[in-house]
Amino acid sequence: MDRRLGIAALFALMILRTPVAFAMLAVGYGGMYLLQGSRAASAVMVTQSYQAVSNYDLIVVPMFVLLGNVASEAGFSRALYDAAFAWVGRFRGGLASSSVLGCAVFSAVSGSSVATAVTIGKVAIPEMKRFGYGDGLSTGAIAAGGTLGFLIPPSTGFVLYAILTQQSVGRLFMAGILPGLLLMGLFMAAVAVIATLNPEAGPRGQHVALRERLILFGRAAPLLAIIGLSIGGIYVGAFTPVEASAIGAGLILLLAVGLRRLDFRGFAAALVETVRTSAMLYMVVIGADVLNPFLAVTHIPDALGQALTAAGLGSYGTLALIVLGYVVLGMFLDSLSMLVVTIPIVFPIIQTLGFDPIWFGVVAVIVVEMGLITPPVGLNVFVVRGVAPEVPMMTIFRGVTPFLIAMILGLLLIIAFPGIATVIPNSMFGR
Template identity: 80%
Template sequence: MTPLEAGLTGIGALFALMILRTPVAFAMLLVGYFGLWILEGTRAAGAVMLTESYSTVSNYNLIVVPMFILLGNIASVAGFSRALYDAAFAWVGRFKGGLASSSVLGCAVFSAVSGSSVATAVTIGKVALPEMKRLGYGDALSTGAIAAGGTLGFLIPPSTGFVLYAILTEESIGRLFMAGILPGLLLMGLFMGTIWLIATLNPKAGPRGEPVSAGEKFRLLGRAGPLMGIIAVSIGGIYAGVFTPVEASAIGAGLVLLLAIAMRAIDWTGFKSAVLETLKTSAMLYMIVIGANVLNPFLAVTHIPETLGNAMVGLGLGPYGTLVMIIAAYVVLGMFLDGLSMLVVTIPIVFPVIQELGFDPIWFGVVAVIVIEMGMITPPVGLNVFVVKGVAQDVPMTTVFKGVLPFLFAMILALLLIIIFPQIATLIPDSMFG
């Protein structure tokens, strides 16, 4: 068996294992280890397994993952997410589809705490969906807005998607975090515009909320202020160059814990629950990185990335034609794989092609994350759709998928704008890091 044949067999085995519901981390470990065993021998395979496992768990930059996850979990347990949602509703709830728009706004702000799409959709969904049902919102709009808004957790920093992309490509986590700010705000604005358009065309789908006095608006904003201040300190500290992303994550987690204790918003049971949930999620992410780092040497030995890159360039489609082909492949894969799985499996293969074509790797990180976000609300997998369905159990799955369709078009528009105007993604990191 030639290395190329072994590589193609390995990729086929990888997808077969994932179809059989093998966790993606272990699927990559198995394929990477046994592939190297066949091609390089037992000793080489064992050496890669040991060294990559150790280098991953001792990687200082990866500390950002458990710290920001802990920050989000403590904020959720302490009920700070409710304060964020109430403040958002007070300010935008009076507009057409205002309650759905405030849900998207709440998702955007909570994304800057949790860094997780699923956590954002679950947390805001539990608060917002009962309120929208009470006020007579259409099931499609309400569930679609939460499912789409939750995807912002994969784009707005601190994004676990950007952390994994940085580890896999050896790019700067700080630059990627900063690159996600303007695209995240753009996507949030397009989501809110989509809601306004739906509510304008069908007022019954998103009726206006009750007006809120100016005093009440500022009171609710004040309740959400401490958590928003922590977000400003941690993310703003990275922008100002005061903190590294790792330092910012630890400071943010420490501040939110102190805030929860000071406000008596968390007890020992809640704290223990937040820590255990953080450990579970972090262990899963660390295992995914270990699996990817064992799989990558196997792919390198088989020359799959190099062969694929040469084949794509040989088609003569040009840089943007090749980019469209890569994006189309991502869209198809997004129908069957969850976001993190798709990221760690594909980036080692397509990243050398992106470099060969001369695209900015930071910009492509934003493009890849947005396409992966689309997969989170695309049938038949659509992880965020299943998450929202779990919260709104009385809403049919077909209704939820119907509800996310307009938001998919908004994401396509955002993607096109970022491709046409790459400065949307590169302006902030370039101004910070030169």
């Protein structure tokens, strides 16, 4: 079986909207069957599937997803948004800035871009519409802010990257903190620029008295404390990311039940959504693990590495070509598909070039994030359209353009100054 035929079949299946997990399973199993026979293909299917689902690090996915779903069902996400609005809503474009801030904080709970965009969007978009915000700014801020869920820990993107490259989940989580804050700041700066150039797009919100601001902050404080305990506990070495996820999920359940914010119906809904999301991610990991032996047998990563070396582009020229490839793929594939299909191919090249694998994980996740708001796929754009169906799709895409520029600027800063991504993990774990 020609190796190019296998890759072509993989992309053809995904273009035909075959779920990425099953596309990888079909190509991985089918390729091994044609190359080495049914016995080898069956052995790969069984051993790789077991290895994938028995990975201890994957436990962070259902735990953190449960944490985010319970927080959403219990209404804690509304408290986060209200607190953010109380502090920054009075400034021009403040509602959009508070939406970005709310997305950033909720990202530290959910680890999912889609969940962040939906949860904050349901709360923020009606409020921005009520205050006369432009459709482009309001929807663009939510779509872009939601992408932070893929970067700010706990991030499903980092978990997948860690499993695919055998890197430390803890180091990757810590590496995402400063880049996540940097992108949040750049998004808020983009809001300020838009509101300055077009004051009607982002009028000032109502002034909230200090006493009321403190009360609203107090309502959000318990969830903020859980976030601080989970992420801070990892940083100080008190517990591992898996332990942090279990502690966070347990505490949010106790908090929701203790405050009578979660009934049985809400708990059941949170569990169902957690199982659905976790099952999808587990299937993607299984598919990737079954595909990897086929890639190894066909030597596709080696061939690509040799071709790029022969091109004589140098380290950063090769990196630029890889990033450009991600940008193009982001126009057609969803974020998880991009990671699981490309990382096994490009990661050996990155190692050969001598780049820090943790730093590249941050770069890859940010580039994948861009795909969430670029046409024609732009998953977060479609998600926001579902929350605000009256807003035309082109308006949302125009609205996210300034934020996409901000993401490009953030990516260039992280490439130019790698310490933004590596200083925290290096200070914790050493180089």
